[in-house]
Amino acid sequence: MKKLVLSLSFLFVVRLAFAVEGMWLPLLLGLLNETEMKSLGMKMTAEDIYSVNKGSLKDAIVHFGGGCTAEVISDKGLLLTNHHCGFGEIQSHSTLEHNYLEDGFWAKTMKEELPNPGLTASFISRIEDVTMAALAGVTEDMDKKTRQSTVDKNIETIKAAAKKEAWEEVMIRPFFAGNQYFMFITVTYKDVRLVGAPPSSIGKFGADTDNWVWPRHTGDFSIFRIYADKDNRPAEYAESNVPLKPKHFLPISLDGVAEGDFTLVFGFPGRTNEYLPSYAISQLADVLDPARISVRDKTLAIWDGAMRSDAQVKIQYADKQAGLANAWKKWKGEVLGLRKTGAVKKKQAYEADFKKVVVLDAKFAKYQKLLPEFEQLYRDITPYSEAKAYYDEIMGGNIEILRAANRFAGLVKAKDKNGEAGYQEEKKKLQEGLTDFYKDYRPEIDQRVVAALMELLVRKLGKEYQSDFLANLLAAAGGNYEKMAENLFKNSFLTSQAAAVAILDKPMEDALKAIANDPACQLLNSLRDVYSAKITPKFNEYNDRIETLQNTYMRAQMEVFSNKKFYPDANSTMRCSYGQVQGYKPQDAVSFSSQTYLDGVMEKYVPGDYEFDVPARLRELYEKKDYGQYGENGKLPVAFIGSNHTTGGNSGSPAIDAQGNLIGLNFDRVWEGTMSDYNYDPSICRNIMVDARYVLFIVDKYAGATNLIKEMKLVHPKKGGSTPKAKQESKADKMNKKSSDPAKSLKAAPKAEEY
Ligand code: ARG
Ligand code: GLU
Numbered sequence: 001m002k003k004l005v006l007s008l009s010f011l012f013v014v015r016l017a018f019a020v021e022g023m024w025l026p027l028l029l030g031l032l033n034e035t036e037m038k039s040l041g042m043k044m045t046a047e048d049i050y051s052v053n054k055g056s057l058k059d060a061i062v063h064f065g066g067g068c069t070a071e072v073i074s075d076k077g078l079l080l081t082n083h084h085c086g087f088g089e090i091q092s093h094s095t096l097e098h099n100y101l102e103d104g105f106w107a108k109t110m111k112e113e114l115p116n117p118g119l120t121a122s123f124i125s126r127i128e129d130v131t132m133a134a135l136a137g138v139t140e141d142m143d144k145k146t147r148q149s150t151v152d153k154n155i156e157t158i159k160a161a162a163k164k165e166a167w168e169e170v171m172i173r174p175f176f177a178g179n180q181y182f183m184f185i186t187v188t189y190k191d192v193r194l195v196g197a198p199p200s201s202i203g204k205f206g207a208d209t210d211n212w213v214w215p216r217h218t219g220d221f222s223i224f225r226i227y228a229d230k231d232n233r234p235a236e237y238a239e240s241n242v243p244l245k246p247k248h249f250l251p252i253s254l255d256g257v258a259e260g261d262f263t264l265v266f267g268f269p270g271r272t273n274e275y276l277p278s279y280a281i282s283q284l285a286d287v288l289d290p291a292r293i294s295v296r297d298k299t300l301a302i303w304d305g306a307m308r309s310d311a312q313v314k315i316q317y318a319d320k321q322a323g324l325a326n327a328w329k330k331w332k333g334e335v336l337g338l339r340k341t342g343a344v345k346k347k348q349a350y351e352a353d354f355k356k357v358v359v360l361d362a363k364f365a366k367y368q369k370l371l372p373e374f375e376q377l378y379r380d381i382t383p384y385s386e387a388k389a390y391y392d393e394i395m396g397g398n399i400e401i402l403r404a405a406n407r408f409a410g411l412v413k414a415k416d417k418n419g420e421a422g423y424q425e426e427k428k429k430l431q432e433g434l435t436d437f438y439k440d441y442r443p444e445i446d447q448r449v450v451a452a453l454m455e456l457l458v459r460k461l462g463k464e465y466q467s468d469f470l471a472n473l474l475a476a477a478g479g480n481y482e483k484m485a486e487n488l489f490k491n492s493f494l495t496s497q498a499a500a501v502a503i504l505d506k507p508m509e510d511a512l513k514a515i516a517n518d519p520a521c522q523l524l525n526s527l528r529d530v531y532s533a534k535i536t537p538k539f540n541e542y543n544d545r546i547e548t549l550q551n552t553y554m555r556a557q558m559e560v561f562s563n564k565k566f567y568p569d570a571n572s573t574m575r576c577s578y579g580q581v582q583g584y585k586p587q588d589a590v591s592f593s594s595q596t597y598l599d600g601v602m603e604k605y606v607p608g609d610y611e612f613d614v615p616a617r618l619r620e621l622y623e624k625k626d627y628g629q630y631g632e633n634g635k636l637p638v639a640f641i642g643s644n645h646t647t648g649g650n651s652g653s654p655a656i657d658a659q660g661n662l663i664g665l666n667f668d669r670v671w672e673g674t675m676s677d678y679n680y681d682p683s684i685c686r687n688i689m690v691d692a693r694y695v696l697f698i699v700d701k702y703a704g705a706t707n708l709i710k711e712m713k714l715v716h717p718k719k720g721g722s723t724p725k726a727k728q729e730s731k732a733d734k735m736n737k738k739s740s741d742p743a744k745s746l747k748a749a750p751k752a753e754e755y
Contacts, residue, residue, distance in 0.1 A: 020579035020643045021680040022567035023269050025175075025182065026050035026058055027127045029576060032565065037578050041262030043658040049264070049576065052126045057660055059247035061266050061574065061653075062226075063122040063186075069267030069653040070121065070224065073252060073662065074711040077226040077244030078195065079121065080695070081652035082667045083203030084322065086222035089116045090197045091319045096311070101318060104199040106705045113193035113225055115237045121192045121226050123247075124574050125168055125185040133158050134172065134181035144548045151178070158183060167233045175568035177275070177547075177554035184573060189244065191227035191237040196705055198222075198698050199615055205601065207611035208325050212333050212671050214592055216639045216688050217601040220667040221695045223708065250654055252692050253661040254629055255718035256637055257581045259594050265577045265644040265666050265687060267653030269570035272677045275554055277371060278347035279378035281678055285338045287382055288389050289331040294460070295393040296328035298452040306445045308610055316440040324397060330648075330674045337675035337684065346679065357560045367556040373549055381542035387465050387535045394453050395527060400446045404437060404494045405524040408515050415512065423508055431504055438497035443489055451485035465534060469526035473519070492520040570647050577650070577687075579643030584686050586672045595691075598622055598636035617702055629714075630697040638694045640664060641686040647677050655689040659717045664689030 020040075024033055030046035037046075049057045064070035068085035072078065083090070087101075093114050094100045107113040134154045138147055155172045162170045164185050171184045197203060202219040210216055227241035228234060235241055257263070273280070303321050307314045338344070351371055358364040395402055407430050414426035454474075458466055477483035493499040493514060503514045515521050558566055585591040602622055606612040621627070627636045646653070646666055655664035666689050669676065673685035700709045 020577075020682065021645050022565075023272070023570050023575035023577050023645055023647075024567050025127065026266075026574055026576050027129075033576075033578070037262070037264075040578060040580055041260075041658050042264070042578070043262075044660050048660060049266070050127075055248040057248065057250070057266060057656065058124060058574065060250045061124070063120075063124075063268045063572075063574075064192075064224075064652055065119050065121075066572075067270070067649060068651045069649065069666075071266075071652075071654040071662065072226070072244075072246040072249040074249055074713070075245060076711055077228070077246060078249075078708065078711055079192070079224040079226055080654075080662075080665060081222060081224065082220045082665065083197060083200075083218075083222045084220055084326075084667065085652045086194065086197060086224065087204075087322060088319050089114075089119060089194050089224075090222065091315065092116070093194065094315060096315070099315070100197060101200050101315060104197055104202070104703065105194065106196045106703050107194070108705075108707065110225075110243070113195050115191065115193050116224075117237065119192045119224075120188050120190055121224075122186050122188040125164075125187055127185075127574070128183045129180070130158050130172060130183045131180045134174075140552070144544045147178075147548075151181075155181070173571055173573055175571065176558070176566070177551045177569075179551065179555050179558070180568070182573070187234060189226045189228060189234045191235060191241050193225050193227060194222070195225050196223040196699065196703065196708060198703070201613045201615050202618065202698060202702070204322075205612070205614075206604065208329065209611050210604075211326060212329050212668060212674060214641055214670040214686065214688060215596045215600060216668065217596055217598075217604060218639065218667070218690065219694055219698050220690050221665055221698075223699070249713070250656070250660070250662040251713040251715045252696065253657055253663050253717050254693065254696075254714050255716055256632055256691065256693055257595070257640055257657070257663055259581050259583065261581045261663075262658040263579055263581055263642045263644055263663070263689075264656040265579075265642075265646055265650060265653045265689075266656060267575065267646075267650045267666065268572055269575050269577075269647045270572050270649030272570040272647050274567075274569055274678065274680065275557060276347075276550070276678065277374045277378075277553065278344050278351060279375050281338060281344050281347055283378055283382055283385065284678065285335050285344070287386050289335045291386055291389040291460070292393050293328060293331050293335075295390060295398055295453060295456060296324055298456055299398040299449050300325055300328060302445060302448045302452065306442070313442060313445070316442065317445075320397075320400075320440070333671045333674040334677070335675075337672045337681075338679065340672060341675070341679065341681045341684065343675060343679040343681075354557065354560055358556075364556070364560060367552070367560070370549065370553050370556060374546070374553070377542055377546050377549065381539065381546065384535055384539040384542065387461055388531075388539050390457055390461055391465075391527065391531050391535060394457060395524070395531070398453060399450055400437075400441060401443070401450065401489075401492065401494050401520045402524050402527075404441075404500070405518070405521045407433065407437075408494070408500075408518070408521055409524060412512060412515060415508070420508060427504055431501070434497055434500055438500075443495040447485045447489045448482075450488065451481040454484065455481040465530055467523075467526035467530045469522055473523070488519045488523065492518050494518065494520045570649065572649055577644040577646055579645070579687075581640055582643045582686065583641065584670070584673075584684055586670075586684055592641070592670075594642070595640045596638045598627075598638055598694075601638060615702075621701055626701065627697060628701055630693040630701070632693070636694065636697060637691040639688060639690050641670065641688050643682060643685070644687045645676060645680050645685065646687040650687070655692075657717060661715055661717050663692050665692070665695060 027050055029049055034046040060072040062070045062079060064081050064085055068081055070079045070081035073080050090100050134151055136154055137150050158172060159170045164170060167187060169186045171186060172181055174181055198219050205218045226244040228244045229241060232245050303317050307317050358367045411423060411426050411430060414422035454470060474484050477487055489495050493503050503511050581594050583592045583594040601614060604612050605614040625634060630636060650666050653666040654662050655666055657663045666687055668688040670686045676685040699705045
């Protein structure tokens with residue numbers, strides 16, 4: 001207890017700066033947040049949210065596939081997350097014949113639920129502050145390496161001593177730039193099956209045009225189920241596995257939300273950087289984001305054109321495109337928001353306050369040089385971080401053939417490291433992965449991307465960062481980038497699976513020779529040479545110093561502004577964000593209210609459109625206003641916004657009401673507010689959630705998956721909290737199902753006994 005108190009003592013709350021900013025550690029809510037949460041309308045206690053002694057909300061919250069959040073919504077391990085979180089899985093089960101992306105998917109019995117190798121669902125058993133032990137022997141003047149190795153050793157010791165069950169795992173993470181450490185005991189389930197997904201025209205309605213934008217009308221959800229072995233423990237996929245019996249699952253409220261209602265978003269936010277100096281923010285908005293955006297502008301224009309003109313390409317590139325487009329659009333909003341809210345100026349003002357205190361108080365003398373040092377370091381690092389941004393984009397995801405080349409380069413590395421045995425082992429892995437890659441690969445598209453991006457690279461970074469190999473290729477093509485790319489693709493064996501397989505079938509020495517002579521592999525090597533000779537040495541040198549300085553600056557901010565309440569930056573660990581349902585005013589004379597309805601879907605409807613088509617069945621339900629128990633005053637709620645501080649990774653996080661019921665599913669933020677990763681501004685930062693009633697409506701009325709509805713616990717917290725029985729199907733329901741029906745799954749009645 002003493003340990004906890006000590007390491008927390010400098011966190012104590014006096015002033016409430018922003019009512020709702022922050023991603024808080026669940027185990028500290030009682031200490032730091034409970035009072036404020038109650039003042040915002042919460043009816044629960046901190047112990048109801050996080051407890052190690054009894055089942056609490058946290059036991060229903062899952063880290064989904066390591067990158068998203070999901071929540072348990074039935075006593076049979078039913079899991080709700082976003083459509084875009086399950087997108088890769090939905091895509092991988094889709095073909096032109098069974099196009100689940102296009103038509104949706106609904107398992108009518110548990111037997112029909114689809115396994116997803118590699119997909120995991122992790123629960124948190126408990127969280128502990130281990131700061132004292134992790135920082136034992138660490139001193140303020142240590143350089144980054146020495147400090148890290150001391151901490152690493154400490155962490156190993158703590159892990160070895162951690163109390164846990166055989167099926168649990170331990171994870172220790174730094175917080176506040178390495179000034180605190182917390183330990184997480186986790187349980188990871190490995191058999192997670194796809195249960196249901198709406199068609200993309202619902203789950204991804206509005207696609208890229210609407211992404212990161214409010215008002216929003218996307219039914220961004222999909223449903224999975226966790227399976228366990230007969231003892232309810234994690235197990236690899238096996239037919240004999242049984243549905244998980246969770247410690248807690250979330251009841252779902254049918255009463256919806258009103259402006260001002262309390263909301264809790266509980267999940268695994270990925271990464272934020274709220275405590276950087278102004279110089280870092282300028283670099284981001286003026287240099288790094290624009291660099292990354294300019295690369296993706298090119299790739300996306302080419303992919304998008306190809307996807308729109310070819311249904312096969314649309315499936316093949318759906319997941320890759322969504323990933324690239326998502327961050328691309330977010331960065332654009334981020335730059336806009338940072339400028340609009342004067343983030344750099346705000347940071348400068350904050351730094352001026354910091355300096356004032358530091359100058360006045362002798363005990364802070366050691367912090368006087370911090371900001372000037374940052375200024376110099378950011379000036380020094382910028383040319384390298386800019387070059388790195390271009391190279392990282394180009395070598396990581398935009399050019400697909402370089403990804404294939406990278407796998408073959410791994411073969412060479414394995415041979416160099418472990419001889420023939422190493423080669424054979426790597427070759428086996430590579431052979432297994434080839435189909436995955438080529439199934440979704442169209443070299444004719446990639447070739448155009450190569451031409452466009454190599455031109456951009458040379459134009460933006462100049463000769464200094466150009467590889468000799470590229471210069472030669474280009475010269476051979478008379479300076480024409482298209483011709484250069486054409487030659488490269490003509491001569492590379494990486495453009496087809498058959499050619500790649502043929503190379504692997506050769507004796508090792510021949511295969512290695514072919515790899516060494518392949519122009520795509522050579523291009524990758526040459527880009528890497530530039531990267532490791534001209535970019536990373538300086539970048540790493542400055543970056544290490546920036547990190548060490550940031551560790552000090554973080555501590556300094558907490559000491560200097562000791563009356564301010566600090567929350568740690570997101571680091572993919574479990575957090576609570578709380579706020580209220582709230583609209584916002586992005587511009588003069590423009591204001592957004594907090595709730596959208598199905599009427600808005602119909603306003604956006606463009607028949608046959610790539611992004612804004614609406615399925616016939618949904619239009620029909622709209623015409624009949626057949627919303628069942630999910631409507632409100634004759635309208636069907638679709639999405640709402642709130643002031644919860646969220647980021648990537650919070651996708652799929654439950655939005656929870658004052659009593660602990662599910663009211664929505666977090667899936668996005670508003671355009672102007674995506675800069676909340678660097679500078680949360682309560683005036684325009686809003687998270688976007690699908691209304692739980694829309695999810696239920698789609699499952700029940702649209703898809704007819706009443707089997708799933710029966711499994712859930714639907715409640716009326718605002719109307720006295722009674723739990724309605726799953727409603728009997730009305731005559732109208734039955735008639736609707738017979739009529740034109742894009743969700744083919746309706747045709748066979750669900751086998752109730754399966755559930
Ligand atoms: N912007 C949301 C997030 O960051 C949703 C992304 C999925 N949608 C899309 N159109 N790519 O994950
Ligand atoms: N869609 C994001 C995700 O995948 C959440 C939106 C955000 O970044 O706030 O986590």
